[in-house]
Amino acid sequence: MSHLTGYPGPMSEALRPMVKSRLYEQVLERLRAHVIEAGLSAGDRLPAERDLAASLGVSRASVKQAIVVLEVQGLVEARHGGGTYLVRDTLDVEPVEQLVERRKRLPEVLEAREALETKLAELAAERRTDAELETIRAALDFMRDEIADGDNGVEGDRRFHAAVTAAAHSSLLAEFMKTIAEQITESRTESLRQPGRPSRSLAQHTAIYEAIAAGDAKKAAAAMRKHVRTVAKVRLLTWVPED
Amino acid sequence: MSHLTGYPGPMSEALRPMVKSRLYEQVLERLRAHVIEAGLSAGDRLPAERDLAASLGVSRASVKQAIVVLEVQGLVEARHGGGTYLVRDTLDVEPVEQLVERRKRLPEVLEAREALETKLAELAAERRTDAELETIRAALDFMRDEIADGDNGVEGDRRFHAAVTAAAHSSLLAEFMKTIAEQITESRTESLRQPGRPSRSLAQHTAIYEAIAAGDAKKAAAAMRKHVRTVAKVRLLTWVPED
DNA sequence: CCGGTCAAGTGGCTCATCCACTAGGCCACC
């Protein structure tokens, strides 16, 4: 390998693509702050767009863009000719995504993962088609090859869990999984870096596969639970609180 | 009561407040449609703002408002000087809420509930404070009184599960529960309408409570699983597919 | 092959205006 990779990924933390903030984002920040400082609450009226533009020293168009954002987020109601009103007591959004973001500290994610994937494995054992079973098997084979090549099998791992999720035929559970997918990826990578983990991981995945292949829901759930807990344990051992 | 109410609520379906669509919303629709018609996919570039404005016969400001919306929804990436690009293959948002709405057909919700609440019971057994245990007990007492009064105990049921969720100290799992809370309420009401259900339900809740009180995580999980599955069974028996 | 220059294309933002609608005050009329 050369010291320069042609791959467009970040070479170091400091060299990630820059984020240039749009003006309307800054306006959003100011608006949020103003609502708090001025003690506004649901039903109160915001300053007129023209006044806001003047106060903030930006054009009315930028103010409007910010207000449109708040509008689609359901935080504000703009009445043509009648002013713009607060819907709630705050302009902060609290979607699942942000909550997940704040919970980067992993323990909760791992708990959620156990809850979801255990059930997914159970359902997969009951519902998988032969084609889906084959996809799971393919992921397992892929993982085996990776490990044989000295790799840690992280991609095979990812494919395996994705295949099981698909085989469970529950789009709601799948949706929940999607919201914590990123955090899981991190824990996966870290876990598989531990010496000896890849081969033990392969064994655990094989056990899950066999239970699903046999249509044994209870055994599949148990095998998945054991696997997820192992990952959680490894992860938490190396855990260093940062704040 | 007079035939005229002083209350400002809608007197008839037809007289609800009118909804005037903003221009940028129409632009959004057109953009979504265009992505589909033109067969665009992730990474493809959208037409230039000026061109879009000209084609749609609207101002560039309106086009920009629409693009800002897509931007905050993470569906599009606008590069200063470089064009605007699709992040996914579609411009449709698929938040958990909408998915839940479409999944009103309950089975998936009940599966998700089992996955989540089983884990919540387990965590509650391990982590509950004495005060939280007392809250759970209070909910149980409330349910008992309701049933003694000939009521079906639906409010006590709700309080019980809320208390267990709180005692588990997992805001992520709690957040997931919130997204399916409404559907659960429906199934709860329907389940408790079945003859004989309220008293059996009380017994199951008592079992869960005792396991949590004893700090027995495994038993708590098992009791909760049994309870949720009972509800699911009753619910699905009366299930009538609608489409 | 490298690096600099340049021009075209594109998004970011502003300004000046006009239009449509709301809210509130006023008043004539019943």
Added chain:
DNA sequence: GGTGGCCTAGTGGATGAGCCACTTGACCGG
């Protein structure tokens, strides 16, 4: 008294022209 019409100031909705900043790619000279 109160009902309805009218006017006006204030406000959001939308536009068009224009300037700037940035990206891209082609071109050119070393």
